[in-house]
Amino acid sequence: MIMNDILNLLTFYIIGVVSVQVQRKFQDDMLYLSYENATVRQGKTLAISCRDRSGQTVFWQGPRGPLGPYTRPKVMDSSIGKLLIFNNTKVDEMGNYTCSSLGRRNRKVFRLTVKDGNQSNESPDEPTFMNQKLNVYRSDEEIYLENGAVVNLTCEVPIGSSARFQWYTTDMNNRTHKIDNFVVLSHRQSILEVEKAPEIQEMYKCVAWSDHQKLVKRFNLHVGHRSEATVSVNLVNVTSDSLGLLVEDGDVQAVPSVLLVHYRRLDEDQWHNFEIDAQNGSFFFLENLEPATKYEIKISHLNSADLDLASNSTVYETLANTNEKPFASVSVLIFAYFVHVLYQYSVAVIL
Numbered sequence: 001m002i003m004n005d006i007l008n009l010l011t012f013y014i015i016g017v018v019s020v021q022v023q024r025k026f027q028d029d030m031l032y033l034s035y036e037n038a039t040v041r042q043g044k045t046l047a048i049s050c051r052d053r054s055g056q057t058v059f060w061q062g063p064r065g066p067l068g069p070y071t072r073p074k075v076m077d078s079s080i081g082k083l084l085i086f087n088n089t090k091v092d093e094m095g096n097y098t099c100s101s102l103g104r105r106n107r108k109v110f111r112l113t114v115k116d117g118n119q120s121n122e123s124p125d126e127p128t129f130m131n132q133k134l135n136v137y138r139s140d141e142e143i144y145l146e147n148g149a150v151v152n153l154t155c156e157v158p159i160g161s162s163a164r165f166q167w168y169t170t171d172m173n174n175r176t177h178k179i180d181n182f183v184v185l186s187h188r189q190s191i192l193e194v195e196k197a198p199e200i201q202e203m204y205k206c207v208a209w210s211d212h213q214k215l216v217k218r219f220n221l222h223v224g225h226r227s228e229a230t231v232s233v234n235l236v237n238v239t240s241d242s243l244g245l246l247v248e249d250g251d252v253q254a255v256p257s258v259l260l261v262h263y264r265r266l267d268e269d270q271w272h273n274f275e276i277d278a279q280n281g282s283f284f285f286l287e288n289l290e291p292a293t294k295y296e297i298k299i300s301h302l303n304s305a306d307l308d309l310a311s312n313s314t315v316y317e318t319l320a321n322t323n324e325k326p327f328a329s330v331s332v333l334i335f336a337y338f339v340h341v342l343y344q345y346s347v348a349v350i351l
Helices: 002-030 326-350
Strands: 030-033 036-041 046-052 058-062 074-078 081-086 095-101 108-114 135-145 153-156 165-168 176-179 183-186 191-193 202-209 215-221 231-238 243-249 258-265 273-278 282-286 295-301 314-316
Touching: 030 095, 036 046, 046 058, 046 108, 058 081, 081 095, 081 183, 095 258, 153 202, 153 215, 165 191, 191 202, 191 215, 231 295, 231 314, 243 295, 258 282
Parallel strands: 036 108, 046 183, 135 215
Antiparallel strands: 030 046, 046 081, 058 095, 074 081, 095 108, 153 191, 165 176, 165 202, 183 191, 202 215, 231 243, 243 282, 258 273, 258 295, 295 314
């Protein structure tokens, strides 16, 4: 009997350890960091994106304390997360930078290494292709903005190894101009911030290349709204703390790789957002919600800067919480059984 009790105790101990590790892994997966390490030359510009996939607010902290919009490096909100921006990097900025989310204990660390710009072993600024067969990927994206709006254009290599980026713009006379002021988030992603949308249609182009592939992506900026809201959100499943939703995009011309889901409690002003794959019939869950609470949901394309340009609002309500969560109930049962086994064991020892 004693051996059985010991085995039972050992089993519950293992279950407890595994459940803690699974919970920590789940929390770590909720926090997204575009890159964990970077080595740059002194004087270069670099940005790292951090976001919580559940929509929680994230914060950056550097070797000398918390970081914000007026510190060096500075922090800036964007549609793809909270950006940590290094402008004209210096050697004394080397070190570890930590991103953590509000209300969670998980965090991720980005490490920056800055090299002397005079070193000769750096890769060239321009691409060189010599007797190589390149896989070329091309895509276009239509973006609709209000006049004067700010937008972040996102360019990402779909597959493969690290890439280099270059941005261009085309004027009214169809002449192409090279853009030098853009941000590289990681070896696979870059963004260009257009500070003021033009009064007429304008085209931007991103070119990304690596050893055996090349991406050419064009962004056509239009002033005004889409003719109609093409994205719809339909309720598929509902519980007391989650909403299962299906997104359908009726715009067959739209080709961005992701959509942004915006949601908030109907009685609050603050919006949360996260990304989903932009495929017709994309299914996702809103989790960790309050019971018997109404939530407003909107969908927009990744590069839409203005929330007013998102889909029409959809409001759904979670169910009332009549029972405790299954995990909590199981935890109570395990604890009760653990106490019961300890009690039986102590009685057996005494006897």
